[in-house]
Amino acid sequence: MKTATRFLVRRMRLSDIPQVLEVERQSFPSMWPPTAFRRELQQNRLAHYIVIGEANPAVADASGDEGPPELGPISRFLGEIKHILTGDDPAGLPPPDERAELITGFIGVWMLPDEAHIVTIAVRDSHRRQGIGEMLLIAGLDLAREKTQPLVTLEVRVSNDAAIRLYEKYGFEQVGLRPRYYSDNKEDAYILTANGVTTGDYAARLSTLREEHRARYGDFDVLGAGWHG
Ligand SMILES: CC(C)(COP(=O)(O)OP(=O)(O)OC[C@H]1O[C@@H](n2cnc3c(N)ncnc32)[C@H](O)[C@@H]1OP(=O)(O)O)[C@@H](O)C(=O)NCCC(=O)NCCS
Numbered sequence: 001m002k003t004a005t006r007f008l009v010r011r012m013r014l015s016d017i018p019q020v021l022e023v024e025r026q027s028f029p030s031m032w033p034p035t036a037f038r039r040e041l042q043q044n045r046l047a048h049y050i051v052i053g054e055a056n057p058a059v060a061d062a063s064g065d066e067g068p069p070e071l072g073p074i075s076r077f078l079g080e081i082k083h084i085l086t087g088d089d090p091a092g093l094p095p096p097d098e099r100a101e102l103i104t105g106f107i108g109v110w111m112l113p114d115e116a117h118i119v120t121i122a123v124r125d126s127h128r129r130q131g132i133g134e135m136l137l138i139a140g141l142d143l144a145r146e147k148t149q150p151l152v153t154l155e156v157r158v159s160n161d162a163a164i165r166l167y168e169k170y171g172f173e174q175v176g177l178r179p180r181y182y183s184d185n186k187e188d189a190y191i192l193t194a195n196g197v198t199t200g201d202y203a204a205r206l207s208t209l210r211e212e213h214r215a216r217y218g219d220f221d222v223l224g225a226g227w228h229g
Pocket residue numbers: 027028120121122123124127128129130131132133134135155156157160161162163165166167169
């Protein structure tokens with residue numbers, strides 16, 4: 001029998017938005033306005049958002065997504081609409097250790113006609129350097145491969161060494177520069193691309209990296225059909 005794993009990779013839901021905004025605020029403190037995740041999920045047909053949730057077995061899940069059987073329909077309903085009542089505001093969230101599932105990070109990918117564009121990726125401060133960013137990137141690359149999109153692109157601050165190293169590990173290369181791209185401090189952005197992610201060579205590289213990740217951090221579960229929606 002398969003044992004339960006700590007981390008679950010799955011599609012972002014509306015009820016995740018307050019936690020996702022919390023991670024976004026930590027990760028991009030100068031970013032304003034915050035991403036309109038509700039509009040992204042409900043209206044942008046090109047957008048795909050994936051999160052990694054960490055289960056907290058000490059807390060019963062009252063979200064209504066996979067609530068325990070003893071929860072009545074009213075509690076489940078209230079759990080499901082809580083994010084609407086609180087207006088997605090992270091201020092309404094309980095402390096992290098009192099949540100049934102902690103959102104540890106997220107990635108957003110726009111499936112454009114000519115490229116898969118990674119529009120955002122971020123990991124909760126407390127959960128950095130535990131392989132979560134890497135697993136999110138693997139999920140984004142899997143998505144591009146599944147949609148048979150060989151070209152994956154993104155922009156990154158030239159000073160963002162952590163992110164640049166992560167991308168380089170997965171074969172991204174610098175193909176251009178966008179001068180003064182970021183409005184807060186006028187920092188330049190590198191344009192990075194991974195080309196040919198649908199090829200057999202890239203599949204082999206990804207498979208090796210995935211195995212190394214598994215050996216180092218253990219299994220991450222993928223919910224149902226995962227991001228393959
Ligand atoms: C970039 C970010 C997503 C990485 O997430 P993470 O979960 O901490 O990264 P991982 O633990 O999966 O590390 C994967 C690889 O990334 C690189 N990396 C991550 N953090 C690093 C750091 N502080 N210094 C150097 N390399 C780092 C390494 O190559 C690492 O592989 P290794 O462990 O084999 O050396 C995270 O630092 C973050 O959220 N930063 C703020 C938001 C941001 O800058 N997003 C990118 C916008 S383009």
